[in-house]
Amino acid sequence: MNELQEPQGEALLRVEALRTWFPVRSGLLLRPAAWIRAVDGVDLCVEAGRTLALVGESGCGKTTVGRSILRLVEPSGGRVLFEGIDLLALAPAALHPVRRRLQIVFQDPMASLDPRLRVRDAIAEGMQAFGIGVGEAERSERVAALLRRVRLDPSHMDRFPHELSGGQRQRVCIARALAVGPRLLVCDESVSALDVSIQAQILNLLRDLQDELGLAYLFITHDLGVVRYLAHRVAVMYLGQIVEAGPTARVFEAPRHPYTRALLAAMPSVDPSRRSVGVGARGEVPSPLHPPPGCRFHTRCPEAFARCRAEAPALVVRDDGASRCFLSE
Ligand SMILES: Nc1ncnc2c1ncn2[C@@H]1O[C@H](COP(=O)(O)OP(=O)(O)OP(=O)(O)O)[C@@H](O)[C@H]1O
Ligand code: SF4
Ligand SMILES: [Mg+2]
Incomplete structure (x- = not known):
């Protein structure tokens, strides 16, 4: 299952079935009345010295994945294997030395x-x-x-x-x-707040640092232009789950999941002749408090059919990536 990024090099970070739900508390005793399923079964793999981009619309759970990996929020389940050690099984004191090799860079340098x-x-x-x-x-x-x-x-x-x-x-x-x-930097929208020309300089710097130091990046962004520039592999996230993953060039050239196609179609800098490959996703992202039954994307998918409303597609893995859609089975 987690071979969805089928790494050829050393898997530095391997995330398996990661789940981070936030309680919505109510009543006098503040018991959890419902759960926000921010991250709901995510598998990822980052190879040593390489870049995996995690993309998706606002609220799909990207930041929660990053924070869960570093245990800045406490995940509800799954495994986070860094250099083969399951970080979720470590006591806080044992986590400290690992943090040396696993650092995070946030969007807003003024705030951090x-x-x-x-x-x-x-x-x-x-x-x-x-x-x-x-x-x-x-x-x-x-x-x-x-x-x-x-x-x-x-x-x-x-x-x-x-x-x-x-x-x-x-x-x-x-x-x-x-x-x-560190060996791995989690970069959460690290260039999003900067002017475009400054963004390009920082992205160049990150690329140079990767070459010089053999750094790996988990690069969290909603900007597909940045993904194409920086990432060797990309994982597309929708409502707490990975819906497509694969080498960046393949995902951009031949996206398999209707959601990936919608994101690419909405990307301003994509060659206009290729715009027709996708139809922008309709309507609003549903709440992670009540994800739609069946395929989570069915309420917005231009290609949805009856089965999509009743049954949840599994992530189907092939040589050049993975897709969570009945049409790619
Ligand atoms: N500490 C928290 N408590 C409750 N809900 C949370 C918490 N953190 C995030 N959420 C909810 O979890 C979902 C995922 O949020 P998250 O910030 O991970 O998304 P994101 O993909 O990073 O979005 P953006 O692109 O806007 O940064 C959202 O519905 C958000 O409101
Ligand atoms: S499974 Fe159905 S609703 Fe989901 S992405 Fe595929 S076609 Fe669309
Ligand atoms: Mg975020």
């Missing part, structure tokens, strides 16, 4: 940097937490090297976040994540 900390202290903070760089001089030297890595002049280390541009702040966040020597 403490405005009172100079760049040097923001970067050194993480190093100290892991006992890296003892002594002031060694830490300064490491911070300078990290700033050079993200193509910032080391003189920036004495600045405060508000003295930097948005792009520079995001470079500092990347340097801070790199400070502890």
Whole structure:
């Protein structure tokens, strides 16, 4: 089942049947009255040194997947195997050393940097937490090297976040994540808040860092242009589940799932001659509180038929990816 990304290299991160439901509490005792099924059986695989993009419309559960992997929210079930270790089975103390090799970079660098900390202290903070760089001089030297890595002049280390541009702040966040020597970065909409030209610079930087350091990325985005530029493989998410996955070129050239086709059809930069391959998904995304029965996409699918309303399609895996649709069985 989880061979849906059929990695050829080493599987650095393997997510199996991940489920993260949020309770909706009510009554005096605040008992869960219902569940928001934000992530409802997700399988993913990120190879060492490669990029997997996770895409889908707002609210489909992308951020919850990322946060669940790092246990910033507590998943309800499934397995998260990082370097072969199931992170969900670890006690918090045992999780700490793993965090060195698994870092997250968020969308809004202003919100993730403490405005009172100079760049040097923001970067050194993480190093100290892991006992890296003892002594002031060694830490300064490491911070300078990290700033050079993200193509910032080391003189920036004495600045405060508000003295930097948005792009520079995001470079500092990347340097801070790199400070502890990770093998995998989870990037959650990490360039979405930036101007297009600055976005391109940060994406270039991430690509260069991958080449230089052998980093792997789980790149969470709703921007298919970014996916095509950066990702080796892509997983498309709809209402808490993966509906299609495969090598980026195959998914863009020959999308199998009607939802992927709808996303591609709505993508502004896609070649107009290929627009006809998909019909934009109609209407609103249903609530993850009450996912539709049968195929979760049937309420919006231009190709839905009777069976789709009654039965849930399984993820069908083939050599070049997977699709959750009766039409691709
Ligand atoms: N802590 C929480 N408590 C309750 N519900 C939550 C919580 N976090 C997320 N949700 C709900 O889970 C669903 C998935 O949210 P999530 O933020 O993971 O989606 P997303 O794909 O990242 O969306 P976006 O593209 O807007 O960032 C949404 O319905 C959201 O309202
Ligand atoms: S199973 Fe049916 S409703 Fe679901 S995506 Fe396929 S055709 Fe559409
Ligand atoms: Mg999100």
